Amino acid sequence: MFVDASALTAILVREKDADDIEARLLASKTPLITSALALFETALAVSARLRIDLELAAEETAAYTSPKVKTVPITAEIGRLAIDARSRYGKGTGHPARLNLGDCFAYACAKAHAVPLLYKGDDFVHTDLA
Incomplete structure (x- = not known):
């Protein structure tokens, strides 16, 4: 399971649905993965939401993810797939997903x-991953 920054942020800042999101994460039947980009986004959001230093937010993000979530590299193939996602589902395309x-x-x-x-x-x- 790929863990998006939105899910990590919800867990780390203890949003209302944090327990539900964390339960789905822990119940995953596939390996848990994320990317450095998602970790970066999470640290930015945690820093802003909790009003803490960005370095501390990055440390908290790493402390939560490192024991259970593997960080995978962004490869050329992933870059091509991201371009495809942007073309199909991105903001400005008129698609309701409006992916950033x-x-x-x-x-x-x-x-x-x-x-x-x-x-x-x-x-x-609104994507084919739903």
Whole structure:
């Protein structure tokens, strides 16, 4: 399962649905993966939401993910899949998913690794990964 920044952020800042999201993460039947881009996005969001230093937010993100979630590299194939995701589902295309850059890479990583995507929000539900 690819763990998107939206899911990690919800867990780390203890949003209302954090327990449900974390339960889905822990119940995954596929290996848990994420990307450096998702970790970066998570640290930015955690820093802003909790009003803490970015370095501390990055440390908290790493402390949560490192024991259970493997960080996979962004390969050329993933780059191509992200471009495809942007063309099909990106903001400005008229598609209801309205994926942003980070979303496109999360989508691409999940596609490349043939795993489900753990996310929060109503963007990915409009893609073929829903």
